[in-house]
Amino acid sequence: xxxxxxxxxxxxxxxxxxxxxxxxxxxxxxxxxxxxxxxxxxxxxxxxxxxxxxxxxxxxxxxxxxxxxxxxxxxxxxxxxxxxxxxxxxxxxxxxxxxxxxxxxxxxxxxxxxxxxxxxxxxxxxxxxxxxxxxxxxxxxxxxxxxxxxxxxxxxxxxxxxxxxxxxxxxxxxxxxxxxxxxxxxxxxxxxxxxxxxxxxxxxxxxxxxxxxxxxxxxxxxxxxxxxxxxxxxxxxxxxxxxxxxxxxxxxxxxxxxxxxxxxxxxxxxxxxxxxxxxxxxxxxxxxxxxxxxxxxxxxxxxxxxxxxxxxxxxxxxxxxxxxxxxxxxxxxxxxxxxxxxxxxxxxxxxxxxxxxxxxxxxxxxxxxxxxxxxxxxxxxxxxxxxxxxxxxxxxxxxxxxxxxxxxxxxxxxxxxxxxxxxxxxxxxxxxxxxxxxxx
Numbered sequence: 001x002x003x004x005x006x007x008x009x010x011x012x013x014x015x016x017x018x019x020x021x022x023x024x025x026x027x028x029x030x031x032x033x034x035x036x037x038x039x040x041x042x043x044x045x046x047x048x049x050x051x052x053x054x055x056x057x058x059x060x061x062x063x064x065x066x067x068x069x070x071x072x073x074x075x076x077x078x079x080x081x082x083x084x085x086x087x088x089x090x091x092x093x094x095x096x097x098x099x100x101x102x103x104x105x106x107x108x109x110x111x112x113x114x115x116x117x118x119x120x121x122x123x124x125x126x127x128x129x130x131x132x133x134x135x136x137x138x139x140x141x142x143x144x145x146x147x148x149x150x151x152x153x154x155x156x157x158x159x160x161x162x163x164x165x166x167x168x169x170x171x172x173x174x175x176x177x178x179x180x181x182x183x184x185x186x187x188x189x190x191x192x193x194x195x196x197x198x199x200x201x202x203x204x205x206x207x208x209x210x211x212x213x214x215x216x217x218x219x220x221x222x223x224x225x226x227x228x229x230x231x232x233x234x235x236x237x238x239x240x241x242x243x244x245x246x247x248x249x250x251x252x253x254x255x256x257x258x259x260x261x262x263x264x265x266x267x268x269x270x271x272x273x274x275x276x277x278x279x280x281x282x283x284x285x286x287x288x289x290x291x292x293x294x295x296x297x298x299x300x301x302x303x304x305x306x307x308x309x310x311x312x313x314x315x316x317x318x319x320x321x322x323x324x325x326x327x328x329x330x331x332x333x334x335x336x337x338x339x340x341x342x343x344x345x346x347x348x349x350x351x352x353x354x355x356x357x358x359x360x361x362x363x364x365x366x367x368x369x370x371x372x373x374x375x376x377x378x379x380x381x382x383x384x385x386x387x388x389x390x391x392x393x394x395x396x397x398x399x400x401x402x403x404x405x406x407x408x409x410x411x412x413x414x415x416x417x418x419x420x421x422x423x424x425x426x427x428x429x430x431x432x433x434x435x436x437x438x439x440x
Contacts, residue, residue: 003048006083017193018045025049030189031167033142037194038172038289038316043079046138046168050112051085053136059109060133066117066154068144068289070095070263071270076140077114087111092119095263102128117145117153124160134161142169144289172316173309202315202325205347209332215246217330217349218302222252222280224350226357229273230298232282233314235306243302244282251356257283275396275407276361277435288313300328308340361395362413366404367431374399374426379406382425387416405435 003022007014014022017036024032026049036042046065054062067073070093077091090110092101098119105113105128113120113129124131137158139145145154158165172194209217222230234240237258244256255269255278273281274293281287288310296318305311318325328347329337337344368374376397383389383406395407408416413434420432 020191021045022049033188033190034170035192035194038313042170054111061129063112063136065114065138067140073114105129117150121153136166138168140170143171204327204344206344207328207330207347212332214330219250220349227297228279229296230280232300235303240282253278253359254280257287259286277359277363298326302330361407362410363435364406365435369400369402369404371401386423387419
Protein backbone atom coordinates (compact mmCIF):
# COMPACT_ATOMS: atom_id res chain seq x y z
CA UNK A 1 0.00 0.00 0.00
CA UNK A 2 1.51 3.35 -1.03
CA UNK A 3 1.42 6.56 1.00
CA UNK A 4 -1.39 8.07 -1.08
CA UNK A 5 -3.57 5.02 -0.42
CA UNK A 6 -2.90 5.25 3.32
CA UNK A 7 -3.61 8.97 3.60
CA UNK A 8 -6.78 8.61 1.51
CA UNK A 9 -7.99 5.78 3.72
CA UNK A 10 -7.27 7.78 6.88
CA UNK A 11 -8.69 10.97 5.33
CA UNK A 12 -5.64 13.07 6.19
CA UNK A 13 -3.70 15.69 4.26
CA UNK A 14 0.04 15.85 4.83
CA UNK A 15 1.56 19.07 6.13
CA UNK A 16 4.52 20.71 4.31
CA UNK A 17 6.86 19.23 6.95
CA UNK A 18 5.47 15.73 6.44
CA UNK A 19 5.69 16.11 2.67
CA UNK A 20 9.31 17.26 2.90
CA UNK A 21 10.22 14.46 5.32
CA UNK A 22 8.59 11.79 3.14
CA UNK A 23 10.30 13.10 0.00
CA UNK A 24 13.73 13.19 1.66
CA UNK A 25 13.19 9.74 3.16
CA UNK A 26 12.04 8.04 -0.05
CA UNK A 27 14.01 9.87 -2.74
CA UNK A 28 17.43 9.76 -1.07
CA UNK A 29 19.60 7.54 1.07
CA UNK A 30 20.56 10.38 3.42
CA UNK A 31 20.58 10.18 7.19
CA UNK A 32 17.99 12.71 8.36
CA UNK A 33 17.36 15.10 11.23
CA UNK A 34 13.75 16.31 11.31
CA UNK A 35 13.15 19.34 13.53
CA UNK A 36 9.55 20.47 13.89
CA UNK A 37 7.30 21.87 16.64
CA UNK A 38 5.67 19.48 19.06
CA UNK A 39 2.24 18.47 17.80
CA UNK A 40 3.09 18.99 14.13
CA UNK A 41 2.82 15.31 13.21
CA UNK A 42 6.42 14.05 13.35
CA UNK A 43 5.27 10.49 14.07
CA UNK A 44 3.51 10.23 10.71
CA UNK A 45 6.42 12.10 9.08
CA UNK A 46 8.64 9.05 9.59
CA UNK A 47 6.06 6.24 9.77
CA UNK A 48 4.50 6.89 6.36
CA UNK A 49 7.77 6.67 4.37
CA UNK A 50 8.88 3.80 6.63
CA UNK A 51 5.99 1.73 5.24
CA UNK A 52 7.60 2.09 1.81
CA UNK A 53 11.12 1.38 3.10
CA UNK A 54 10.39 -1.90 4.92
CA UNK A 55 10.03 -4.94 2.68
CA UNK A 56 6.72 -6.65 3.36
CA UNK A 57 7.90 -10.03 2.05
CA UNK A 58 10.81 -10.16 4.53
CA UNK A 59 9.75 -11.45 7.98
CA UNK A 60 12.94 -10.15 9.67
CA UNK A 61 13.16 -7.11 11.92
CA UNK A 62 14.12 -4.34 9.49
CA UNK A 63 13.55 -1.14 11.50
CA UNK A 64 13.77 -0.17 15.15
CA UNK A 65 12.29 3.00 16.63
CA UNK A 66 13.71 4.26 19.91
CA UNK A 67 11.72 6.64 22.11
CA UNK A 68 12.44 8.02 25.59
CA UNK A 69 9.40 6.58 27.40
CA UNK A 70 6.94 3.75 27.53
CA UNK A 71 3.91 5.96 26.81
CA UNK A 72 5.37 7.29 23.55
CA UNK A 73 6.44 3.79 22.51
CA UNK A 74 2.89 2.50 22.89
CA UNK A 75 1.33 5.55 21.20
CA UNK A 76 3.73 5.38 18.25
CA UNK A 77 3.04 1.68 17.79
CA UNK A 78 -0.72 2.38 17.82
CA UNK A 79 -0.28 5.02 15.09
CA UNK A 80 1.73 2.50 13.05
CA UNK A 81 -0.86 -0.23 13.55
CA UNK A 82 -3.71 2.08 12.55
CA UNK A 83 -2.02 2.84 9.21
CA UNK A 84 -3.13 -0.60 8.06
CA UNK A 85 -0.02 -1.01 5.90
CA UNK A 86 0.10 -4.79 6.29
CA UNK A 87 3.45 -4.61 8.11
CA UNK A 88 3.86 -6.23 11.51
CA UNK A 89 4.99 -4.19 14.50
CA UNK A 90 5.75 -4.79 18.17
CA UNK A 91 6.43 -2.59 21.19
CA UNK A 92 9.01 -3.28 23.94
CA UNK A 93 9.36 -1.42 27.24
CA UNK A 94 10.08 -1.84 30.92
CA UNK A 95 7.51 -2.95 33.46
CA UNK A 96 7.11 -6.49 32.11
CA UNK A 97 9.47 -9.48 31.72
CA UNK A 98 11.93 -9.35 28.84
CA UNK A 99 11.43 -13.10 28.35
CA UNK A 100 7.71 -12.57 27.74
CA UNK A 101 8.53 -10.04 25.02
CA UNK A 102 11.10 -12.44 23.57
CA UNK A 103 8.46 -15.16 23.23
CA UNK A 104 5.98 -12.78 21.60
CA UNK A 105 8.59 -11.49 19.15
CA UNK A 106 9.36 -15.08 18.09
CA UNK A 107 5.64 -15.72 17.58
CA UNK A 108 4.76 -12.47 15.77
CA UNK A 109 7.91 -11.96 13.66
CA UNK A 110 7.61 -8.14 13.67
CA UNK A 111 9.30 -6.17 10.92
CA UNK A 112 9.28 -2.95 12.98
CA UNK A 113 9.98 -2.74 16.73
CA UNK A 114 9.22 0.29 18.91
CA UNK A 115 11.19 0.36 22.15
CA UNK A 116 12.75 2.36 24.94
CA UNK A 117 16.58 2.40 24.72
CA UNK A 118 17.23 0.25 27.79
CA UNK A 119 14.81 -2.48 26.80
CA UNK A 120 16.04 -2.57 23.18
CA UNK A 121 19.64 -2.93 24.35
CA UNK A 122 18.58 -5.76 26.65
CA UNK A 123 17.06 -7.66 23.71
CA UNK A 124 20.09 -7.04 21.49
CA UNK A 125 22.55 -8.13 24.20
CA UNK A 126 20.61 -11.37 24.66
CA UNK A 127 20.25 -11.92 20.89
CA UNK A 128 16.49 -12.25 21.32
CA UNK A 129 15.95 -11.56 17.63
CA UNK A 130 18.07 -11.56 14.49
CA UNK A 131 19.48 -8.05 13.92
CA UNK A 132 21.38 -8.57 10.66
CA UNK A 133 18.44 -7.38 8.50
CA UNK A 134 17.93 -4.09 10.38
CA UNK A 135 18.39 -1.30 7.85
CA UNK A 136 16.81 1.65 9.66
CA UNK A 137 17.22 3.26 13.08
CA UNK A 138 14.73 5.97 14.05
CA UNK A 139 15.15 7.92 17.30
CA UNK A 140 12.11 10.04 18.15
CA UNK A 141 12.46 12.79 20.78
CA UNK A 142 16.23 12.48 20.27
CA UNK A 143 16.98 15.46 22.51
CA UNK A 144 14.85 13.99 25.30
CA UNK A 145 16.67 10.66 25.04
CA UNK A 146 19.93 12.54 25.61
CA UNK A 147 18.52 14.61 28.47
CA UNK A 148 17.35 11.47 30.24
CA UNK A 149 20.83 9.99 30.08
CA UNK A 150 20.36 7.32 27.42
CA UNK A 151 23.65 8.17 25.69
CA UNK A 152 25.37 4.91 26.64
CA UNK A 153 22.39 2.72 25.78
CA UNK A 154 21.91 4.36 22.38
CA UNK A 155 25.62 4.15 21.58
CA UNK A 156 25.66 0.45 22.50
CA UNK A 157 22.62 -0.15 20.29
CA UNK A 158 24.38 1.47 17.32
CA UNK A 159 27.44 -0.73 17.93
CA UNK A 160 25.18 -3.80 17.60
CA UNK A 161 23.93 -2.66 14.19
CA UNK A 162 25.51 -2.46 10.76
CA UNK A 163 27.70 0.63 10.18
CA UNK A 164 25.71 1.31 7.02
CA UNK A 165 22.36 1.46 8.80
CA UNK A 166 20.27 4.49 7.87
CA UNK A 167 19.42 6.87 10.73
CA UNK A 168 16.50 9.27 11.17
CA UNK A 169 16.37 11.50 14.27
CA UNK A 170 13.36 13.63 15.20
CA UNK A 171 12.89 16.38 17.75
CA UNK A 172 11.13 19.66 18.42
CA UNK A 173 14.37 21.29 19.62
CA UNK A 174 18.07 20.85 18.95
CA UNK A 175 19.81 18.81 21.66
CA UNK A 176 21.41 20.91 24.40
CA UNK A 177 23.27 17.84 25.69
CA UNK A 178 26.58 16.57 24.29
CA UNK A 179 25.91 14.21 21.39
CA UNK A 180 27.85 10.91 21.54
CA UNK A 181 30.51 10.48 18.85
CA UNK A 182 28.59 7.56 17.33
CA UNK A 183 25.80 10.03 16.58
CA UNK A 184 27.88 12.51 14.63
CA UNK A 185 25.26 14.35 12.62
CA UNK A 186 27.62 16.38 10.45
CA UNK A 187 26.72 14.25 7.43
CA UNK A 188 22.96 14.31 8.10
CA UNK A 189 20.48 16.21 5.97
CA UNK A 190 18.41 18.53 8.19
CA UNK A 191 14.73 19.27 7.63
CA UNK A 192 14.00 22.24 9.88
CA UNK A 193 10.41 23.41 10.32
CA UNK A 194 10.85 24.88 13.80
CA UNK A 195 9.96 28.35 12.61
CA UNK A 196 6.48 27.21 11.63
CA UNK A 197 4.07 29.93 12.75
CA UNK A 198 1.64 28.66 15.37
CA UNK A 199 0.38 32.15 16.23
CA UNK A 200 -2.78 31.70 14.20
CA UNK A 201 -3.62 28.45 15.99
CA UNK A 202 -2.52 29.24 19.55
CA UNK A 203 -3.70 32.28 21.50
CA UNK A 204 -1.71 33.28 24.60
CA UNK A 205 -3.37 34.90 27.62
CA UNK A 206 -2.19 36.33 30.92
CA UNK A 207 -4.29 35.71 34.05
CA UNK A 208 -3.50 37.82 37.12
CA UNK A 209 -3.82 36.34 40.60
CA UNK A 210 -4.33 38.60 43.58
CA UNK A 211 -2.91 35.92 45.87
CA UNK A 212 0.62 34.52 45.80
CA UNK A 213 -0.95 31.08 46.08
CA UNK A 214 -2.83 30.81 42.79
CA UNK A 215 -5.15 27.89 43.54
CA UNK A 216 -8.25 30.04 43.91
CA UNK A 217 -7.48 31.81 40.62
CA UNK A 218 -6.93 28.46 38.90
CA UNK A 219 -10.28 27.24 40.20
CA UNK A 220 -12.05 30.33 38.86
CA UNK A 221 -10.26 30.09 35.50
CA UNK A 222 -11.29 26.47 34.97
CA UNK A 223 -14.88 27.27 35.90
CA UNK A 224 -14.83 30.15 33.44
CA UNK A 225 -13.43 28.04 30.60
CA UNK A 226 -16.04 25.24 30.94
CA UNK A 227 -14.10 22.99 28.55
CA UNK A 228 -13.55 19.25 28.51
CA UNK A 229 -9.79 18.98 28.06
CA UNK A 230 -7.21 21.16 29.88
CA UNK A 231 -3.64 20.50 31.06
CA UNK A 232 -2.23 22.34 34.09
CA UNK A 233 1.59 22.38 34.24
CA UNK A 234 3.60 22.74 37.44
CA UNK A 235 7.32 22.41 38.09
CA UNK A 236 7.30 20.10 41.11
CA UNK A 237 5.76 16.72 41.96
CA UNK A 238 4.52 17.89 45.36
CA UNK A 239 2.79 20.85 43.71
CA UNK A 240 1.05 18.51 41.28
CA UNK A 241 -0.33 16.39 44.14
CA UNK A 242 -1.45 19.45 46.09
CA UNK A 243 -3.13 21.09 43.08
CA UNK A 244 -4.83 17.90 41.91
CA UNK A 245 -6.20 17.29 45.41
CA UNK A 246 -7.50 20.86 45.67
CA UNK A 247 -9.27 20.72 42.31
CA UNK A 248 -10.82 17.37 43.22
CA UNK A 249 -12.28 18.88 46.41
CA UNK A 250 -13.81 21.62 44.25
CA UNK A 251 -15.69 19.06 42.17
CA UNK A 252 -13.38 18.80 39.15
CA UNK A 253 -12.53 15.46 37.55
CA UNK A 254 -8.73 15.31 37.63
CA UNK A 255 -5.81 13.06 36.66
CA UNK A 256 -2.40 13.65 38.28
CA UNK A 257 0.76 12.73 36.36
CA UNK A 258 4.41 13.00 37.42
CA UNK A 259 7.61 10.97 37.69
CA UNK A 260 7.02 10.00 41.32
CA UNK A 261 4.13 7.74 40.35
CA UNK A 262 4.69 4.12 39.43
CA UNK A 263 4.07 2.92 35.89
CA UNK A 264 0.56 1.64 36.57
CA UNK A 265 -0.46 4.96 38.16
CA UNK A 266 0.95 6.94 35.23
CA UNK A 267 -0.80 4.71 32.71
CA UNK A 268 -4.08 5.07 34.56
CA UNK A 269 -3.81 8.86 34.75
CA UNK A 270 -3.18 9.19 31.02
CA UNK A 271 -5.82 6.63 30.10
CA UNK A 272 -8.51 8.41 32.10
CA UNK A 273 -7.60 11.80 30.64
CA UNK A 274 -7.16 10.64 27.04
CA UNK A 275 -10.50 8.81 26.99
CA UNK A 276 -12.32 11.83 28.53
CA UNK A 277 -13.10 10.13 31.86
CA UNK A 278 -11.37 13.12 33.46
CA UNK A 279 -11.33 16.68 32.15
CA UNK A 280 -8.09 17.98 33.64
CA UNK A 281 -4.54 16.63 33.65
CA UNK A 282 -2.35 18.19 36.34
CA UNK A 283 1.29 17.34 35.66
CA UNK A 284 4.97 18.21 35.68
CA UNK A 285 6.90 18.62 32.42
CA UNK A 286 6.86 14.82 32.16
CA UNK A 287 3.51 15.42 30.46
CA UNK A 288 4.96 17.85 27.92
CA UNK A 289 6.67 15.24 25.77
CA UNK A 290 5.43 12.34 23.69
CA UNK A 291 1.75 12.44 24.68
CA UNK A 292 -0.47 12.42 21.62
CA UNK A 293 -3.86 13.54 22.96
CA UNK A 294 -5.56 15.29 20.04
CA UNK A 295 -8.29 17.38 21.70
CA UNK A 296 -6.48 19.39 24.40
CA UNK A 297 -8.14 22.81 24.38
CA UNK A 298 -6.17 24.67 27.05
CA UNK A 299 -2.62 24.71 28.41
CA UNK A 300 -2.34 26.42 31.79
CA UNK A 301 1.08 27.36 33.18
CA UNK A 302 0.50 27.40 36.93
CA UNK A 303 4.28 27.62 37.24
CA UNK A 304 6.28 29.48 34.61
CA UNK A 305 8.26 27.06 32.40
CA UNK A 306 11.88 26.83 33.50
CA UNK A 307 13.21 27.22 29.93
CA UNK A 308 11.94 28.29 26.53
CA UNK A 309 12.31 24.71 25.29
CA UNK A 310 10.08 23.55 28.16
CA UNK A 311 7.50 26.12 27.04
CA UNK A 312 7.67 24.90 23.44
CA UNK A 313 7.01 21.32 24.48
CA UNK A 314 4.21 22.30 26.86
CA UNK A 315 2.22 24.27 24.30
CA UNK A 316 2.77 21.48 21.79
CA UNK A 317 0.11 19.51 23.68
CA UNK A 318 -2.57 21.78 22.21
CA UNK A 319 -3.37 22.93 18.64
CA UNK A 320 -2.09 19.65 17.31
CA UNK A 321 -1.99 19.54 13.52
CA UNK A 322 -4.48 22.20 12.34
CA UNK A 323 -6.54 22.56 15.54
CA UNK A 324 -6.90 25.64 17.73
CA UNK A 325 -5.69 26.05 21.32
CA UNK A 326 -5.36 28.51 24.18
CA UNK A 327 -2.40 29.03 26.50
CA UNK A 328 -2.72 30.72 29.90
CA UNK A 329 -0.03 32.08 32.22
CA UNK A 330 -1.17 32.37 35.85
CA UNK A 331 0.87 35.20 37.36
CA UNK A 332 0.84 36.60 40.89
CA UNK A 333 2.08 40.08 41.78
CA UNK A 334 5.70 38.89 41.99
CA UNK A 335 5.76 37.22 38.56
CA UNK A 336 5.94 38.43 34.99
CA UNK A 337 5.77 36.87 31.55
CA UNK A 338 9.00 35.25 30.30
CA UNK A 339 11.04 37.34 27.86
CA UNK A 340 10.41 34.85 25.04
CA UNK A 341 6.66 35.61 25.08
CA UNK A 342 6.29 38.50 22.68
CA UNK A 343 2.53 38.96 22.95
CA UNK A 344 -0.21 37.93 25.39
CA UNK A 345 -3.70 39.29 25.96
CA UNK A 346 -5.09 39.87 29.43
CA UNK A 347 -7.83 37.36 30.24
CA UNK A 348 -10.77 38.43 32.37
CA UNK A 349 -12.36 35.57 34.28
CA UNK A 350 -16.12 35.33 33.95
CA UNK A 351 -17.46 35.57 37.50
CA UNK A 352 -20.82 33.95 36.68
CA UNK A 353 -21.39 31.16 39.24
CA UNK A 354 -21.28 27.67 37.73
CA UNK A 355 -20.37 24.10 38.57
CA UNK A 356 -17.39 22.19 37.15
CA UNK A 357 -18.07 20.52 33.83
CA UNK A 358 -18.42 16.76 34.25
CA UNK A 359 -16.59 14.22 32.05
CA UNK A 360 -18.15 12.89 28.87
CA UNK A 361 -17.04 9.32 29.56
CA UNK A 362 -16.63 6.85 32.42
CA UNK A 363 -14.03 4.08 32.50
CA UNK A 364 -15.25 0.55 33.21
CA UNK A 365 -13.03 -2.25 34.53
CA UNK A 366 -13.38 -5.76 33.10
CA UNK A 367 -11.58 -8.48 35.04
CA UNK A 368 -10.41 -10.44 31.98
CA UNK A 369 -7.84 -9.70 29.27
CA UNK A 370 -5.52 -11.08 26.61
CA UNK A 371 -4.62 -14.19 28.60
CA UNK A 372 -8.35 -15.04 28.59
CA UNK A 373 -8.48 -14.62 24.78
CA UNK A 374 -10.53 -11.43 25.15
CA UNK A 375 -10.32 -8.89 22.31
CA UNK A 376 -11.58 -5.36 21.70
CA UNK A 377 -14.17 -6.76 19.31
CA UNK A 378 -15.44 -9.12 22.02
CA UNK A 379 -15.87 -6.18 24.40
CA UNK A 380 -17.69 -4.01 21.87
CA UNK A 381 -20.04 -6.85 20.96
CA UNK A 382 -20.76 -7.66 24.60
CA UNK A 383 -21.45 -4.07 25.60
CA UNK A 384 -23.72 -3.50 22.60
CA UNK A 385 -25.69 -6.73 22.95
CA UNK A 386 -25.78 -7.25 26.72
CA UNK A 387 -25.02 -3.73 27.94
CA UNK A 388 -27.51 -2.26 25.42
CA UNK A 389 -25.08 0.41 24.28
CA UNK A 390 -24.63 1.77 20.79
CA UNK A 391 -21.16 1.60 19.23
CA UNK A 392 -21.06 5.41 19.41
CA UNK A 393 -21.42 5.18 23.22
CA UNK A 394 -18.15 3.23 23.49
CA UNK A 395 -14.80 5.00 23.47
CA UNK A 396 -11.21 3.89 23.89
CA UNK A 397 -10.53 0.27 24.85
CA UNK A 398 -7.28 -1.13 26.27
CA UNK A 399 -6.93 -4.90 26.68
CA UNK A 400 -4.11 -5.89 29.05
CA UNK A 401 -2.97 -9.41 29.94
CA UNK A 402 -5.33 -9.97 32.86
CA UNK A 403 -7.86 -7.14 32.67
CA UNK A 404 -9.36 -4.57 30.30
CA UNK A 405 -10.45 -0.93 30.50
CA UNK A 406 -13.15 0.61 28.34
CA UNK A 407 -14.59 4.13 28.18
CA UNK A 408 -18.37 4.41 27.90
CA UNK A 409 -20.81 7.32 27.80
CA UNK A 410 -20.86 8.69 31.35
CA UNK A 411 -24.64 9.17 31.32
CA UNK A 412 -25.15 5.49 30.51
CA UNK A 413 -22.44 3.99 32.74
CA UNK A 414 -24.64 3.04 35.71
CA UNK A 415 -27.29 1.44 33.51
CA UNK A 416 -24.61 -0.43 31.57
CA UNK A 417 -23.06 -1.87 34.74
CA UNK A 418 -26.51 -2.94 35.89
CA UNK A 419 -27.29 -4.60 32.55
CA UNK A 420 -24.08 -6.67 32.50
CA UNK A 421 -24.00 -7.60 36.19
CA UNK A 422 -23.62 -11.38 36.54
CA UNK A 423 -23.49 -11.90 32.76
CA UNK A 424 -20.72 -13.83 30.99
CA UNK A 425 -18.44 -12.41 28.32
CA UNK A 426 -17.24 -15.07 25.86
CA UNK A 427 -18.70 -17.65 28.23
CA UNK A 428 -16.55 -16.39 31.11
CA UNK A 429 -17.99 -14.89 34.28
CA UNK A 430 -16.07 -11.83 35.41
CA UNK A 431 -16.23 -8.54 37.27
CA UNK A 432 -17.42 -5.51 35.31
CA UNK A 433 -17.61 -2.27 37.28
CA UNK A 434 -16.57 1.35 37.38
CA UNK A 435 -12.79 1.63 37.39
CA UNK A 436 -11.22 2.85 40.62
CA UNK A 437 -7.60 3.63 41.54
CA UNK A 438 -7.18 0.29 43.31
CA UNK A 439 -7.93 -1.67 40.12
CA UNK A 440 -6.06 -3.75 39.20
